[in-house]
Amino acid sequence: MITNAEPVSNSSRRALLKMTSLGIATAGVLSAITLATAVNAQPSAPLQLGSEWDKTFAKSDKVEHSKVTFKNRYGITLAADLYVPKNSSGKLAAIVVGGPFGAVKEQSSGLYAQMMAERGFITLAFDPSYTGESGGEPRNVASPDINTEDFSAAVDFIGLLQNVDRERIGMIGICGWGGMALNAVAADKRIKAVVASTMYDMTRVMSKGYNDSVSPAQRAQTLEQLSRQRWEDAASGKPAYQPAYNTPPQGGEPQFMLDYHAYYGTPRGYHQRAVNSGNAWTLTTPLSFMNMPILSYINEISPRPILFVHGEKAHSRYFAETAYDAAAQPKELMIIEGASHVDLYDQIDKIPFDKLTDFFRKNL
Template identity: 40%
Template sequence: MKRNVTFKNNELLLAGHLYVPAEFDESQKYPAIVVSHPGGGVKEQTAGLYANKLSELGYITLAFDASHQGESEGTPRYLEDPFARTEDVRAAVDYLTALSYVDTLQIGALGICAGGGYTMAAAQTERRIQAVATVSLVDIGSLFMEGMGRAGPVEDQIKLLEQVSQQRTAEANGGEIFYITYVPQELDESMTGTMAEGHEYYVTARGRHEHAPNRLMFTSFSKIAAFSSFSHIDTLLTQPLLAIAGSDADTLYFSEEAVTQAASSNKELFIVEGATHVALYDIPENVNRAVAKLDAFFTEHLKK
């Protein structure tokens, strides 16, 4: 059962899908979970899939489009602002607390890919989030600036930021906004791993959606460069933490580091054998294994 909803992040109106259990009764109280989509994604894709499946297990779930993305407000369009996206998570919690049928002491958060990084960042200062889970976690600041495996040299990062600064000057003086893609729009034989998988998911019929056009404002990098999902994880992330990742994902190290560094005394890395990063987005057997683990985790920490 899905409902179209809207809620505010400061002056922006965000669009969401609220999922409720099949035997929903407004007079009852339910645990609730905020679900955040990957960078470049929208609520109708993997975030909605997980939100729907978790609602079938008895949770109120909220999947939403990030600020500047999808059907949510925010101009310029296709800006990836990690700080706004982190605030989106807090605003989603605000919305849930205003619903009479949500138990405000049983709110959890789930984020996928970059949405996992934003969710983890929000939870460090958002104490209403009682339990935190990620799927195919990515710290977008590290991935976009340092590259996969943190292999990118600092010189290249500085060169990129100089190009961003030049583009900001051009746009401030009337130039057109310059867009790049999140994932390759076209593939060549040299492309492998998550970027190649991302093309298959976001650009082909497999996961493509009209509200997710694979566009990213180039000047977003000035904000992305200053962001880290891990900034206070070793002191402030004390809530129970579950990180789910594929054994064959080239991004696995983010989940491993999160579980190692988090201050939480209740934390777990759950490996889905044989799965890659994007295989956890929509491949049924992988998603079902992840959802079963999420249900066990949230049952323990939210259904008290």
Template identity: 45%
Template sequence: MSLRYINQLAATVRRDHVHFPNRYGLNIAADLYYPKERKADFYPALIVGAPYGGTKEQGPAVYANELAQRGFVVLTFDQVYMGESGGQPRHVSSPELFAESFSASVDYLGIQVPFVDRNRIGVIGICGSAGFALSAAAVDPRIKAVVTASMYDITDLRGMMKPDKEQLDKMKMELAQQRWTDFANGQPEYKPSFPDHPYPSVDDLPDMDPINNEWFRFYAVPRGYHPNARGGFTTTSSLAMLQFSALDYIDEISPRPILFIYGDRAHSRAYSERAFDLASDPKEKYIVDDCEHIDLYDQVDKIPFTKIQDFFNQHLG
């Protein structure tokens, strides 16, 4: 396991490992970052969601360590059925429950952390967490502002595949058949995307298409490898994405603001641009120059932390 993110904690920042339940009684494992020397009675708080299939020790730790130095209490968490959080069977993906984790985090911050101003809570969704963060904010007015970074809408499975009716019917049939197989086996099929151990460097990666190569350049090398982030979810998790649309009510977030951050070279930029078009004002785009999708996971010279700080300072009051 790479300890890059775990060990790079600023001397002025404290990190506590915490647990709390979601609305369904599932345990969420989280890390709470805050200034060691608190100079105020109450602080604004931010919740940072990991990329789809990622863990709190990866990109969220980078954001939390930096933003805690800038005057925020920051909570990172493992999604249910993932990492150190509860839920069986493992690696199940549920868009409803993944959105719920953001609201459960608001519950925890507003009740259990006495130095958090519960009326000044914002969220940051990285990659796939962005769609779930927006879905949560659409129904939870306690979330006062939203930032998305390298957004992916994982629930847009049809858009990703762009299937015709015949392809879509074939996929549904295969998933339905897999349910019978899973039931007979007593557990769902799970095929991880990334190896048990990281490749030594990007030069050692096998040949693959450009997008998979990008995922491997983060998750499958020491840069971002974590044993709890092997990639992928149970095969039949795709059924949930066919039944749920994260952005259906994005316009209801207004008048709370949304900031969409993405790289000019991000293969995912169309997701941010579509969500921006669907959202109502106030909304803003921030495009990072010479930046690919995974750069906004952990590259501190590319992540616009000052912009994020200013956005939340303005809109959290």
């Protein structure tokens, strides 16, 4: 289902589907994963947040960090990291950060949050519902509705802090959470500016495959098997899970899969709680994405500004270009020369933090 790429092996194809969260939303791999079992998806206990610094990036001496919790509109308790510039005073502008899809706040979103806090903003990086340190059962399931709500719940929380100017709140969404952030901003008028970095439209890729390559017949087959999987889950009393992506590349993978592994599967970006670092989404996770185009109202973000940031060489670049075309002014698409999709997760020399800083200072 990858255009302009060499054929991949069955093992590589499974890895591809796992890491993009397509699961069984692409034909030709359904039989390979219907017997998948749960991997590192134990039921959650009441939230007990660790106190140690367990991020994939070094702790800054320019910000104060604390762990916080808050509830979303569905009653799920979310865990988050709050970053405040040291020696700050008065009410500051704030930024909520989420993503990538299948990651946790100790990875890319935390890095973005800490970097922006160094630049004078109060920032909040959170774990989406059902993942990381956040609550929700079953574990490791995603929903375009609930995960959009998670962003607004983060705005609820940060807007009640005494040192935050609630009329100056922005948002950053990374990878699949770039699309979720845009969806949240379209409906939540409290958010004054938004950045979508290396974004995916998860509803589009799950329902149509990469480059919209899934045929109607393939889509129907996927929905048939997803629907029947519900009986399997109901009979067992617990969800089945997709295969974990926790093995080194086997050869034949497209370059972006190697890039994903280089982040999630190595010390560079590995985190034990991340879905993409050797864990797994529920097998039926794609169901709620199949009929839910999240960017239908992207034009309603206007007159609030959008900044799209994407890598020149990113396999996902078309998501940002399509979303940019659909959005109303003011908007900007910034293409980072030579950068891949994953480069914008953590490569500080490629993530345009100065541009992000100028964007939010101007618009918050």
